[in-house]
Amino acid sequence: MAALTPHPLPMREKILVEATRLFARHGYDGTSLQAIADAVGIKKPSLIHHFASKDLLRQAVLDAQLAHWNELLPRLVLAAAAGEDQFDAVTREIVRFFSTNPDRARLLVREALDRPDDMQERFSRLVVPVVGSLAQLIRRGRGKAVHPDVDPEAYVFHAINLFISGVAFADSFQRLMPDGRKRGPARDRLTQELLRIGKSSLIRPLANQASDTDIAPRKRTASRGRSNASRAPRSAPRETE
């Protein structure tokens, strides 16, 4: 008695889980309601009873996923503000978040491709503010622990993309890797390198103890800023800067 929700939630939940898995693996168009119903173990009209249409199901799946982001992202900002080590720990956690269930990553990548406008709308609501905060933090650290020529906003977007896409394709890469010899299993190597790339492209390698003074401020040498994307590859021999 007392109707302790014998399974009012479970069913909806089960549907969401299977739908997430299938959407991530085969895409929205590649997944039929029939397939989802089969995976859950019910009939198609029962499915439509819980989610009135396929599109509503998709939105529910996406909302559920992005809700997790909502927990994760603020922690990233706070942790990043707390110093390099924390930044390290949290990026690792983010990667782990997707890594333990790569379908999350794959789903996001798919949606970004399939419905860029929807995804942009969602992103501008819940991740762009975080991007702004992170960019600000980076900007403040630039020249000290942070490489002087980082473009903060651009970096954050690319880093997010790097982590998510990196996880989404980790399985594929893994099976293409020559298999670890001295290093560990391919999966760990990939994860570790993912983190290393994200970090070492932002934070100066030699920043041993950093954090104290900004040694060698080196007054951001010019050459930044202009979009030399169209420059001839030649003529930039010692651009290293």
Next chain:
Amino acid sequence: MAALTPHPLPMREKILVEATRLFARHGYDGTSLQAIADAVGIKKPSLIHHFASKDLLRQAVLDAQLAHWNELLPRLVLAAAAGEDQFDAVTREIVRFFSTNPDRARLLVREALDRPDDMQERFSRLVVPVVGSLAQLIRRGRGKAVHPDVDPEAYVFHAINLFISGVAFADSFQRLMPDGRKRGPARDRLTQELLRIGKSSLIRPLANQASDTDIAPRKRTASRGRSNASRAPRSAPRETE
């Protein structure tokens, strides 16, 4: 006479172009033969006359795309072997290759998600060998121009992914960026940062232009003015090799 192919190729070509575009934008399952036929300006059975089935069309599209890779990748190896500057130039060229037609990138990402096995098979045939060569080059430069703790194979995979995914989503990111203030347009900023990340996570920032001999026999260390003085790799396993 001689039937100089009045339009034996054009039609097939047109179909491939439109199919590539639509597959990239809406995915394989999200694209109907009808839609492709409409885009080309012919009827569906005419389409099926050129490509006996939708799946064969998909394969043809993919083959055409990967054929371009076949031109690009060996150049990367050669250029990378030629020194850091060339490496720079060619990564920029790769990004440009996808950047000028982001559908190429999107298509690859989609295929990698939709048919990982097929894609792995293709990759293991044509890009894994290149990855091996690049990894070897990196390994040789490690401790010198290259960061000592890079995992070569893992890096190369992630770099490829970074560039392709970065381009695939550049449009989305671009519209989320706060719009350039002092820096150039968002697109250029993103491209530039993409290249910077790829490079600075592989190559030591202060590595004064090597390019000559690899060892950099302490000849005129850092002309004090420009290069970021104070080499001191610090804590790095010096020249472990």
Next chain:
DNA sequence: GTCATTCCCTACCACGTGGTAGGCCATAGC
């Protein structure tokens, strides 16, 4: 001329799709 081939077409088909109509059977409230 005839024939063969290539290319594109109209008409059609079986099938899987997302979605609907309506019934059955539990439990819950009264």
Next chain:
DNA sequence: GCTATGGCCTACCACGTGGTAGGGAATGAC
């Protein structure tokens, strides 16, 4: 007891799908 509601079902439908059958116009070989 009776009714109401919610969850799941069978049966069905309109439609878009990938793909086929076959005809007709243009071209080139002989």
